[in-house]
Amino acid sequence: MQTHTRGHLVYAAGGVLAVHTEHGTSIVPADRVSWTPAGFTHHHRAHGDTDMRIVFLPPSLARLMPDRPAVFLASGLAREVLLALTGPRDHDDAAPGHSRSARSRLLRVLVDELHEAHEQPLHLPEPQDDRLRGIARLLYENPGDNSSLAELGKTVGAGTRTLSRLFRDELGMTFYEWRTQLRVYHALVLLAEGHDTTRTAYACGWANPSGFIAAFTGIIGTTPGRYRNGRRTAPRASRPPAAAKPQG
Incomplete structure (x- = not known):
């Protein structure tokens, strides 16, 4: 279990991640992004061959995100920005090749993309x-x-x-x-x-x-x-449907 002074995004470039907080569990399949606000005690668990990327947001951008854990579908642009910010199988503190101003611009683009994305029904409340x-x-x-x-x-x-x-x-x-x-x-x-x-x-x-x-x-x-089989889905313009009732 850990906690951070900055809110952070966790991206599953491959595999499946589970982000556990006191509020519940967010499941992050490939091409989804999990948001955990600052101060939330949490831990991550990977399933399968998982490629996890982590990006921390400054307070000025974190305030534009929800004040609770959430999961978003990553648009093509958001995906490329996340990969650019983190480098190969790494997290953002070691991302090479970006000046501070360039990094700030990329973070702004990323938050804008997520702000326009629909939240995914992938947070199971505890x-x-x-x-x-x-x-x-x-x-x-x-x-x-x-x-x-x-x-x-x-x-x-x-x-x-x-x-x-x-x-x-x-x-x-x-x-x-x-x-x-x-x-x-x-x-x-x-x-x-x-x-x-x-x-x-x-x-x-x-x-x-x-x-x-x-x-x-x-x-x-x-x-x-x-x-x-690893086929990606395109971001949908409509709201995600409610969970279906299980059979049996």
Whole structure:
């Protein structure tokens, strides 16, 4: 665990990153950028063959970013600026070939690009209520668990109505939306580790691969097969769709 006096961007040029803070977990697949504000205790975890780039922002630019962790889709220009700022498989303190003024201009371009980008639904909030924490712990350990909310509620001593209200009030989403996002995050890890679409679908709790493909595409913006093969998706002009309800 660590914390910084400057907010920073983490870019996954390849592979999958997880950025953990006290507020939850941001999953950063290839060509996404994670933002962590100054002062947030956090740690990173890489899955698969990951190429991680880190860029710290001065306060004058950090104030233009959200005051909470967030994930953005990197435009082609943002991607090239990030690579230019960091150099090959490095972070920005060692980036060669840029004067201070040139670097400032590049950072401004980068923040402008992210400011125009849509946030990605890739931040999974961390429950604070003990009952929700109990459910989260069970599903983190076994994302393929298809128990209903009522069944899970019996293990934590709470009814369906109470738990549904807690998910809405505390996490801003339904239980099924939260579980779908958790499963898609786990799927990203499995795909990064080389598992195929069918095996990943069943491991994450879907009754069939087609349901998994629909949910994955709704959140990530491309199919699992294309993602696994490293095909990049173009930035979309429309808002990303809400998480799909898992099948099974």
